[in-house]
Structure formats: C-alpha cells, structure tokens
Amino acid sequence: MTVPTRTRHTTRRSRRFELRATALYFALLAVILALVGAAARTAAAAAVHRPSWAVALALVGVGAAMAGFRGKRRISAARIARRAAEALDEATHTAVEALDAQPPAPAVGLVPAGAGAGGGSLGTDPTVLLPETVPEAPADTVEIAYEALDPDEFEQAVAELCRRDGCLDVDVVGGAGDLGADVVARTPDGRLVVIQCKRYCDGNRVGSQDLQRFGGTCFTVHGADVAIVVTTSDFTAPALDYAEQCGIVCVDGPQLQRWQEDAGPRPWEAQPSVA
Template sequence: MAVPTRAPRAVRRSRRFELRATALYFVLLAVILTLVGTVVRTATAAAEHRPAWAVALVLVGTGGVVAACRRRRRISAARLARHAAGALDEATRTAAGALDTASPPPAAGPVAARTDPCGGRIDAERTVALLEPVNEVSADTGETGYEELDPTEFEQAIAELCRRDGCLDVDVVGGAGDLGADVVARTPDGRLVVIQCKQYCEANRVGSQDVQRFGGTCFTIHGADVAVVVTTSDFTAPAIEYAEQCGIVCMDGQELLRWQDGVGPRPWEPESVAG
C-alpha cells in the first residue's frame, strides 16, 4: 500500500528580512522624491532667470524620453551630442529672436512740474543761465528767471553772484535752524555779509515781520557786518522803514537784476548800505 507523500511546505521568509526590505524601499523612495524636488526647483529657478537655457533643457529632456521609448534602436553618444547641440542652437536662435522683437523701453514721462512762489506751475526743464563775469555781462536782464527757481536754487544763484564779485568763503547755509541766514560770505575787504533770500512773486511783498525776524539774529547771532534781505519782488513801506532803522540792506527784484547785470551796486557797497 503506497503511503501518500506530503506536499512540501512553503518556506516562510523571516520577518526580519521583510522589515529590512520595506525600510530600504522607503529610503529609496525618499531619495528619489528628494532628487525630483531638487530638479524641479532648479528647473523653476533656471526658467525664471535663463528662459533660453530652460527651453534647451526641456528639448534635451524630451529628446531623452523619446530615445528611451525606442528600446530597439541604439543611440550612440555622438547622436545624443548632436541632438543636444541642435537643441541648444535652437534655444539660442529663439532667445535672439525674442531680443530682436522686444519692444523698446518706454519713453520718459513728462517731467514733473513744481509750484512757483505764487502758486503757479513751472516746467522743471527750464534751466538758469550761468552767471557771467562783470566785464562780459549780457545786456538782457531777463536771462536768469529767479522766479522759476526753487528756494534752494535761488540761494545758490545769490551765492554765485557773491563769488562772481570777489567774495570769499561763500557758503549756502539756508535750511532748518538757519536763524534767518541763507548765504554767508566774506567781502574782498574782509567784512562778513549775511544774506536772507526771499523768493516771492511780484504780488507778494516782503513785510516788516520778515525783516524784523531777520534783524533779531543777523547782528547778534551771526555777527554780520552787512545784513542783506534779497527778494525777487518788493518790500512794504513798514519793512523798508524798519530796515533803515536797523541798518539792513533791502534789495528788491529790480535791484537784484541790476546787480546781476553789473550795472548796479553790490549789496555790501557803501552806496547800497547807505540806501
């Protein structure tokens, strides 16, 4: 009587071996995901900064995928190099075409206008003519439009007149906390001139309060030998009266133009101080 044979039992793999395989699987998966994320971030950054190279990489990658799908066809290293070179050449031509067809830079907008002392608007492109020496002064008294300057430019223009006429140590000190002094200079004979600049329109005259504030600091604070108030407009009668009492020189717009043209006295000259 034949004894039935038992079927051999399947040998189970050890539990330890399966855990190691699973751990190895997840480690490899994590490495692959990390590499994919790095490649994606690198490709995104390259696409933002180098579009032409991004296009080239895409073309090369596409060519690689197509080559991988054709398993039956062997592709040599030389053929792959040719494909890559062609892709780079095409990307270069694309980038060059994009640069050629790029729109020109936008034209500069209109220059911002600023407000003059009378509340009007003036064009910032207007420039002030350079002051010429006394012996070469132009007869056109309207060459320098002081009303069109901003306060800082007006102070600079007055300082240039002082330098032109031989003053030394000319400095523009106008600003916050200047205590009324906008321009200080030393005359050729050594006297200290302190000038306050009032850039007003013709309808806005310098009043006595402006002169009084300047009179309270020009001599006692700044130690001026000659104190001058220069304006592009005119002075009120009380302002002139106060200036005469304190020995402050008042130079209105007409006298300023005569000083510029070299046909009138400088503010520190005796006839101007006496006036």
C-alpha cells in the first residue's frame, strides 16, 4: 500500500513587500536618529545651564531603552519612535517651564532716584529709577598747521572755521575764474562774506597789488558786505593802507591762529583794517 506523500506549500514573501519593509525601516531609522540628535542637543544645552535637566533627560533615555529591550521581544520601530517623541516632548516642556521660572534680568544703566551726588534725594519713592548719567569726555582741540596745507586745503580749512562759528551757505568757490573769491558765506546776522585765501610762507608777504585786485571785485562783482583776506604770513604796510581805505579786513598768521583757538572776535566782527 502506497502512502501518498503530502506536498508542502511554502509561502514566500513577495519581493515588493520586502522592499517596502526595508524602505519603511530606513525611514523610521532616519526619524529616530533625528530625534536622538535633537534630544542630544537639548540635553547638551540644558547641561550648561541646569545640570539637573541633563540627569532627568538621561533617566528618561535609559528608561526608554530598558522598556524597549525588556523581555527580549521583537522591538517595534513605531513604538520606539513614539516613545522617543514622548521623551523629547517631555524634555521640551521641562525646559520651557524652567525658562519661565527664571527671575528677570536686572536693569542695566539705571540708578535709584535717591542716590544723587552728595547724598541728596530726588524723591521719596524708592522704586523710581533714573537713567545713569555718563559724563562726556572733553573734546580735544586739534591745532592745524596751516602752513603745511596746500592752497585748496587751506581754503577748505577757512571754510570750516566759518561753519564752526555759525555761518550759513558756506561754499568754497576758489579756482580758475573765481575773480578773487575763494570762500563765500552768510554770517549769522545775514551779511554776505567774501574771503580770499593766501597760503604764503613766512618770507612771502601779501602786497598792495594783491589787495587791489581783490578790492576791485569783492564789492562790485561779488556784492560783499564784508570782504576779508586771510593769509598764513603777513601784509605789507602799503597793503594795510589800501585795505583800510577800501574797508577790507586783513587777517594775518597770528590772528588766524587766534581765530582757530576761538580767542578773539570773528573776522566779520572786526574793524576793516589790521594795524
């Protein structure tokens, strides 16, 4: 009697199913690694400020690992991801609560109102805060060596003195065809000032011919209310005589230095001659 043999039917998973499972495994693994990295960064940041947070996060991680491997059963990737997410969420809430519980930072640059100089009091309310006054350092006076400047720089320096002393509409117009006017400006009281700049060395004095050329244009052409000649050197006697006759203000080297130091009247405030 022949015993019929039983045919075994083996079930084989389709290749499509294995590829899907592998892809799902790697996707979940990437999520887990991202969560682990975020948890590690959170733990590192917490350990710097609050060491107790680091201990709490470490205990949460150890508990999750022990729960996953308990019983040596097959670990579910979805379960691991869920537990990791819960641990991260708990750590985040702990960090937020701790930050909210921190005291506010003290005000910087404020002093009590009653702490004035000499023990004086500015009020009776001790909660009033006033801004702390920081004394300003005195500005240094820069002395300019006008003799070392070139003619253009000398004109700019004279124009800057006019601006410093309150003149308006200050303009440097020196150059070819300027007809003797190097700097024009308006005094604070509205008068038109026309200045000719002569950057000469000590041995070269401004002569009467220079004054005559300037005197022929400063009033008739430029319409000056105040005509001024500024030099780094000096004027000859005939030049001073002509300036006195025409009403031109002459400013020599020492007077220019006093003007810069603000130690005397402005040129448009002086009498129209320099003896």
